[in-house]
Each structure stands twice: as C-alpha cells, then as structure tokens.
Amino acid sequence: MKVAGLSLDWANELNADDVLKDNWSIAKNWTPESRYQLTRSAQEARDYYSAVADTNHGVLECIGKFW
Numbered sequence: 001m002k003v004a005g006l007s008l009d010w011a012n013e014l015n016a017d018d019v020l021k022d023n024w025s026i027a028k029n030w031t032p033e034s035r036y037q038l039t040r041s042a043q044e045a046r047d048y049y050s051a052v053a054d055t056n057h058g059v060l061e062c063i064g065k066f067w
Contacts (some may be wrong), residue, residue: 010062013062013065017062020057020058020059020062022051023052023054023057023059024057024059026047026051027048027051030048037039038048
C-alpha cells in the first residue's frame, strides 16, 4: 500500500472496519508461490478467497475504492 501512496487511506479503512482488518490479516500473507503449496488446506483456501472476495468487507472491494 505504501508504494501506491495509500498508506493513510488504507490505515483509515482498516481502523474503521474490524472485518476488513481480519480479512487483510489473512490476505496479506498470500503470494503467487503460496498458491501451489501442497500444505494448504481446503479451509485455508476458502479463507483466502473470502478475505479477498467479500463484497462488504473484502480486500479487493476496499482497494477498488481508491482506483
């Protein structure tokens, strides 16, 4: 978020929405490489997807506000 210049806006969003904050704590650990790790459980994959795709508190929805 710092690279995109969204640090303050992002921090404000996280502070205002505890569900978004929880979703971010899940999504921020994702990497392209982690997608293929065989040690990931099905529940963990669902958690990642939900954290990003949630239409009310999801990471993607929130980031979309700034573009």
